[in-house]
Amino acid sequence: MATAYNYLVVLWCATPGQRGPYLGSDEQEIVLLVWMVIDVETNKVVSFQQSYVKADHTEVPQEFCSELGIKEETIQNAEPLESVLQQIDNHVRNELNSTEGATFSICIDGQLHLRQCLLPQSANKNLELPEHYYRFFDLRKEFKKFYTLAPTPTSLKEMAEFLKLDITPYTQYATGDVRAMALIIQRLISDGHKFTLPEHIQTKFETGTCDKHEAVDNDHIIKARGLPWQSSDKDVAKFFKGLDIAKGGVALCLNPQGRRNGEALVRFTCTEHRDLALQRHKHHLGHRYIEVYKATGEEFIKIAAGSSSEASNFLARDNGHIIVRMRGLPFTATAKDVLAFFGEEYPVSGGEEGVLFVRYPDGRSTGDAFVLFSTEDHAAAALKKHKENLGSRYIELFRSTTAEVQQVLSRYQQHPLIPNGPPAPQSSVPMLPQQMITTGSVRDCIRMRGLPFAATVEDIMKFLGEFAHSIRPHGVHMVLNQQSRPSGDAFIQMTSAEKALQAAQLCHRKHMGERYIEVFQCSGDEMNFVLMGGTLNRGGISPPAGTIPAQAQFPVYPGAIPSPPAASVMGPIQLAPRPTPAPAAYYHPPLYYFPSPPVSPTSQAYYPPPNGAVVRMRGLPFTTSVNDIVSFFQGYGVRFAT
Numbered sequence: 001m002a003t004a005y006n007y008l009v010v011l012w013c014a015t016p017g018q019r020g021p022y023l024g025s026d027e028q029e030i031v032l033l034v035w036m037v038i039d040v041e042t043n044k045v046v047s048f049q050q051s052y053v054k055a056d057h058t059e060v061p062q063e064f065c066s067e068l069g070i071k072e073e074t075i076q077n078a079e080p081l082e083s084v085l086q087q088i089d090n091h092v093r094n095e096l097n098s099t100e101g102a103t104f105s106i107c108i109d110g111q112l113h114l115r116q117c118l119l120p121q122s123a124n125k126n127l128e129l130p131e132h133y134y135r136f137f138d139l140r141k142e143f144k145k146f147y148t149l150a151p152t153p154t155s156l157k158e159m160a161e162f163l164k165l166d167i168t169p170y171t172q173y174a175t176g177d178v179r180a181m182a183l184i185i186q187r188l189i190s191d192g193h194k195f196t197l198p199e200h201i202q203t204k205f206e207t208g209t210c211d212k213h214e215a216v217d218n219d220h221i222i223k224a225r226g227l228p229w230q231s232s233d234k235d236v237a238k239f240f241k242g243l244d245i246a247k248g249g250v251a252l253c254l255n256p257q258g259r260r261n262g263e264a265l266v267r268f269t270c271t272e273h274r275d276l277a278l279q280r281h282k283h284h285l286g287h288r289y290i291e292v293y294k295a296t297g298e299e300f301i302k303i304a305a306g307s308s309s310e311a312s313n314f315l316a317r318d319n320g321h322i323i324v325r326m327r328g329l330p331f332t333a334t335a336k337d338v339l340a341f342f343g344e345e346y347p348v349s350g351g352e353e354g355v356l357f358v359r360y361p362d363g364r365s366t367g368d369a370f371v372l373f374s375t376e377d378h379a380a381a382a383l384k385k386h387k388e389n390l391g392s393r394y395i396e397l398f399r400s401t402t403a404e405v406q407q408v409l410s411r412y413q414q415h416p417l418i419p420n421g422p423p424a425p426q427s428s429v430p431m432l433p434q435q436m437i438t439t440g441s442v443r444d445c446i447r448m449r450g451l452p453f454a455a456t457v458e459d460i461m462k463f464l465g466e467f468a469h470s471i472r473p474h475g476v477h478m479v480l481n482q483q484s485r486p487s488g489d490a491f492i493q494m495t496s497a498e499k500a501l502q503a504a505q506l507c508h509r510k511h512m513g514e515r516y517i518e519v520f521q522c523s524g525d526e527m528n529f530v531l532m533g534g535t536l537n538r539g540g541i542s543p544p545a546g547t548i549p550a551q552a553q554f555p556v557y558p559g560a561i562p563s564p565p566a567a568s569v570m571g572p573i574q575l576a577p578r579p580t581p582a583p584a585a586y587y588h589p590p591l592y593y594f595p596s597p598p599v600s601p602t603s604q605a606y607y608p609p610p611n612g613a614v615v616r617m618r619g620l621p622f623t624t625s626v627n628d629i630v631s632f633f634q635g636y637g638v639r640f641a642t
């Protein structure tokens with residue numbers, strides 16, 4: 001049988017904001033702490049104290065100060081929270097010195113004073129609280145546990161009325177509430193109640209895996225939105241400090257490119273804590289406010305469980321380890337290279353078995369890997385190697401989660417959102433639809449080569465400077481490779497051959513960031529030719545692998561794209577190759593690229609779509625990718641032409 005505590009420390013946290021069931025929901029800082037020590041054995045009050053707390057970011061209204069009978073300067077000149085908590089600890093321990101081996105526990109009215117006020121605010125201020133702040137007695141639950149016939153209380157007034165206690169003299173906020181709590185506690189003790197089993201608050205978030213067949217209660221799940229992209233599961237757990245999260249209960253969501261999208265699904269141990277989490281809607285994590293909404297167990301399982309057996313086997317070795325994600329690895333990198341990158345100073349747990357490479361279904365490397373570290377110190381030290389070089393490439397390092405491992409492995413290996421490349425090469429030369437790309441021998445285009453893979457349309461416009469005003473409407477074409485990734489090339493259609501020549505002469509070998517960019521003047525025919533696998537440089541064009549010489553002719557379709565002098569761009573789509581007669585030969589499949597949109601049915605050179613319905617999207621962000629569009633139309637049967 002559990003032993004009763006010798007002392008109870010009655011604690012009350014006061015803020016100038018919301019009270020009652022919404023205490024702490026407005027993120028207002030604690031400005032007053034009131035506490036009282038009760039000797040359980042003698043059932044007497046030992047001491048009663050109060051301390052004002054300096055608010056770092058909260059403005060205390062005059063009405064609140066008047067209610068407490070103090071001046072605004074009293075709070076402005078008060079000690080910070082850390083100092084006040086230290087005073088409380090010292091005072092309580094001094095009171096207990098007279099009794100050898102005496103034990104004590106905190107007692108509060110409800111859950112909010114610790115879970116929604118003191119603990120989250122201490123976490124925001126990076127304060128480490130002693131262990132006794134993580135166990136407490138909820139007076140309302142102790143009351144209901146002993147007086148089983150009483151209705152479930154929601155306030156001190158209801159408990160006092162059931163016990164026929166007069167608490168009307170104790171009307172002052174905070175101090176009066178603590179005195180009323182003392183009367184109720186003393187009645188409980190005198191009636192024979194033993195304070196033996198305090199409630200414990202989670203001190204540390206536990207990582208873990210989630211089985212895809214596990215039943216998850218819908219009332220335990222929330223979705224957090226607006227997280228900084230670099231946030232880890234530990235950061236999310238810190239945001240919900242004071243609430244108990246299930247083991248492995250933080251699942252960071254990824255976008256179609258496998259990067260964090262600022263959302264997370266969180267699984268709590270009970271509905272009560274889920275409801276308290278919802279009260280933190282628009283609370284801040286750093287300088288960003290976080291939106292909190294209800295979610296379902298199905299959503300959580302979809303993100304947290306995954307379906308990759310390789311990921312499950314890797315995570316089975318995760319016994320409290322810290323996971324680090326590596327991005328940008330050379331495609332030829334091995335586990336030994338990864339171990340050498342971290343060195344003996346930051347040992348990888350399990351050696352080579354602690355490294356998991358992310359690969360495509362055909363076994364090719366994606367440049368990503370996950371690594372296990374046995375301690376927090378090793379992981380923190382390893383993360384300091386962020387952007388250090390492995391061979392000739394710099395490596396990005398991020399703290400990761402079990403859910404992220406599952407998502408990335410499943411997404412690459414089993415559930416690709418888009419095809420990894422175009423269809424197998426045919427015996428005919430693939431051509432691009434005429435309404436998408438201009439043709440002809442007029443050299444009114446430029447080719448940019450050597451672009452950073454992260455380059456955007458805005459980067460190209462800025463790079464071209466004054467020539468950006470001479471780009472045709474929808475005239476920027478970002479070339480993608482067969483894996484739908486940036487190839488480092490782009491074609492730009494200019495308003496005239498003169499502008500294309502000037503841009504090629506003045507912008508050739510200029511730098512974009514740390515890389516110099518090659519700029520060549522070319523024609524629409526040459527543009528199409530390169531997209532089929534040929535090469536273009538200042539020495540001319542070379543044919544793709546096969547038998548057709550460089551002077552191969554391409555069919556010219558009637559009409560041309562109207563070209564008013566304005567520059568705009570549309571998001572990426574993938575195009576169907578248009579076959580044309582050619583000698584039987586093997587050619588590399590064409591590159592995919594960000595095209596101009598189809599012209600309207602009333603425009604010259606319009607060709608109706610071969611099958612199905614086509615929609616035009618207008619107003620897309622410049623950074624929109626193919627995957628973003630696929631995700632947007634998910635469930636509507638979007639298909640790629642073959």
